[in-house]
Amino acid sequence: MGAPVDRIKFPTQDTQSMKKNVIIIGAGHAGIQAAASLREEGFGGSICIFSEDADFPYQKPPLSKGYLDGSQQKPSLMFRSEAWYEKNQVELRLGEVVHSVDTENQTLEADSGNYVFDTLIFATGAYNRTLPIPVTGQDEPLYLRSMKDADKLKQALDQAAVQDVLVIGGGFIGLEIAAYASKSGKQVTVVEYQPRLMQRVLPPLLSEHFAAKHQEYGVKLLTGTGVQSLHQEERWTATLSNGDTLEADKIVVGIGVLPGQALAQKAGIRCSNGIEVNEFCETSVKNIYAIGDCALHPNPFAKGQMVRLESVQNAVDQAKVIAASICGKPTAYHQVPWFWTHQYNLKLQxxxxxEGYDELIVRGDVAGEKFSVFYFHEHQLIAVDSINKPADHLQARKWIQAAHSPDRVKLADDTIKLREC
Ligand SMILES: Cc1cc2nc3c(=O)[nH]c(=O)nc-3n(C[C@H](O)[C@H](O)[C@H](O)COP(=O)(O)OP(=O)(O)OC[C@H]3O[C@@H](n4cnc5c(N)ncnc54)[C@H](O)[C@@H]3O)c2cc1C
Structure with a gap:
């Protein structure tokens, strides 16, 4: 598989599902895991992955962490070796965009021609939200999503002449970049529209903890503030929502992402804030699945509500679910969401x-930066955020998966071992 339809003939209707061909769009965590899990499940048909990114498939989280600070090199970011793809007969079509999908005839059009599929997997991820404000100047603000972006960002931030860096967006990615730039000796300002950092996902206690850490490293935080325009002459001038202006040598933008759903939408597949799927990650069209950042799915850990998660865990676990389904072992998606961020010495898991918690319990040494926050809803444990406490995180995942709620009185007493709570 992997050549245009007019060059290779595929069996038109193979009744043995294990021999059918699968096309995957996207070579991120979801796409690559889907291919690997299909082979692990014994899938014997052909697998072809289209990736508009020309780089050999790599993990994205290190791009704002180890890869940016130089502690991780390119080869360590690769999901699999070239030999693995060869051995497992997974065809990679790198740097190739899929432009349209015909759901009725089960074909798609890519840069190199038309292809047929028996099963199609959208693993199209998400793309950066861009600034909705006037931006004038010779350069573009910097964004981070791909390896190419990371190389460009690193090259820009590592210049000695670059002194003042303005980061727009106080979410995970903006703050990880701010941490790197400030540790590298830059004067960093973070402008965040919301009243506090990472407000969408963290309670005030943790937002404040991270804010204090950034300030300790000299980062200037302007929360509750927007940027209204950017203009570049020699340097950038940012006009803020309060009328103030800020000067910077480089602008970095991290204001969230949007789901990669345009292709699916154009094909008539149901989409809203993502490609809509059921608990088996099936879309509204037969033989077509969506997984990872692009998939709006019913999540049992969000009380069954439709959510879209932007995390490695979600991409990998949904890939496993559909591989099992395609191989005739349908399994509903039921995995505890988890995520992490590293900023300075703070490892948050x-x-x-x-969301929706009505009680929280803090356990551990807040001043010593080793603690966890346990969230409850109607006495049921729903989430745990751990700072530099990996054992708490692992225990939390087990408890939440098993719908177990620890004794809240014992939990608040740090002298009682966690597993005895
Ligand atoms: C800098 C950064 C740091 C992150 N840090 C963390 C972290 O610490 N922890 C965590 O859990 N998550 C983190 N994430 C999020 C995590 O990387 C994503 O959740 C994960 O990559 C999702 O995998 P995916 O396969 O769904 O999408 P992606 O990895 O985005 O892959 C989708 C791929 O599909 C391709 N594609 C889209 N449309 C087409 C088309 N029409 N034709 C061909 N190819 C197409 C895209 O080019 C893209 O490469 C981070 C993300 C970034 C960018």
Whole structure:
């Protein structure tokens, strides 16, 4: 598989599902895991992955962490070796965009021609939200999503002449970049529209903890402030919502992402804030699945609500679910969401979804920066955020998966071992 339809003939209707061909669009965590899990499940048909990114498939989280600070090199970011793809007969079509999908005839059009599929997997991820404000100047603000972006960002931030860096957006990616730039000796300002950092996902206690850490490293935080325009002459001038202006040598933008759903939408597949799927990650069209950042799915850990998660865990676990389904072992998606961020010495690991909590318990040494925050809804444990406490995180994932709620009185007493709570 992998050549245009007019060059290779595929069996038109193979009744043995294990021999059918699968096309995957996107070579991120979801796409690559889907291919690997299909082979692990014994799928014997052809697998072809289209990736508009020309780089050999790599993991994205290190791009704002180890890859940016130089502690991780390119080869360590690769999901699999070239030999693995060869051995497992997974065809990679790198640097190739899929432009349209015909759901009725089960064909798609890519840069190199038309292809037929028996099963199609959208693993199209998400793309950066861009600034909705006037931007004038010779350069573009910097964004981070791909390896190419990371190389460009690193090259820009590592210049000695670059002194003042303005980061627009106080979410995970903006703050990880701010941490790197400030540790590198730059004067960093973060402008965040919301009243506090990472407000969408963290409670005030943790937002404040991270804010204090950034300030300790000299980062200037302007929360509750927007940027209204950017203009570049020699340097950039940012006009803020309060009328003030700021000067900077480089502008970095991290204001969230939008789901990669345009292709699916154009094909008539149901989409809203993502490609809509059921608990088996099936879209509204037969034989077509969506997984990872692009998939709007019913999540049991969000009380069954439709959510779209932007995390490695979600991409990998949904890939496993559809591989099992395609191989005739349908399994509903039921995995605890988890996520992490590293900023300075703070390693935050999040398990579950804390939205809607009505009680929280802090356990551990806050001043010593080793603690966890346990979130409850109607006495049920729904999420745990752990700072520099990996054992708490692992225990939390087990408890949330098993719908177990620890004894809240014992939990608040740090002298009682966690597993005895
Ligand atoms: C800088 C950064 C740091 C992150 N840090 C963390 C972290 O610490 N922890 C965590 O859990 N998550 C983190 N994430 C999020 C995590 O990387 C994503 O959740 C994960 O990559 C999702 O995998 P995916 O396969 O769904 O999408 P992606 O990895 O985005 O892959 C989708 C791919 O599909 C391709 N594609 C889209 N449309 C087409 C088309 N029409 N034709 C061909 N190819 C197409 C895209 O080019 C893209 O490469 C981070 C993300 C970034 C960018």
């Amino acid at each position: 999040m398990a579950g979804l804390s």
